[in-house]
Amino acid sequence: MSSLLGLLILIADIYAIIKIAQSSAETLPKILWILGVIFFPVLGLIVWYLAGPGGKN
Incomplete structure (x- = not known):
């Protein structure tokens, strides 16, 4: 169960x-979100x- x-x-x-990398945010915020x-x-x-980059519109 824990492996699932x-x-x-x-x-x-x-x-x-993937969604962070594709977002319209600038490079530094993307890197920080990915990290x-x-x-x-x-x-x-x-x-x-x-609260991710690009927001939820």
Whole structure:
């Protein structure tokens, strides 16, 4: 069960990193968001979803 949860988090983090890289934000904020998602996989994903670069329009 925990390996399935880990796989789901990994997939969500990869999705977030791709969306961050494709966003219209400037380079430095993108790098900082990607590092946040990499170093804090669950928390970084939640924070990115709520307040990520490019916003939720």
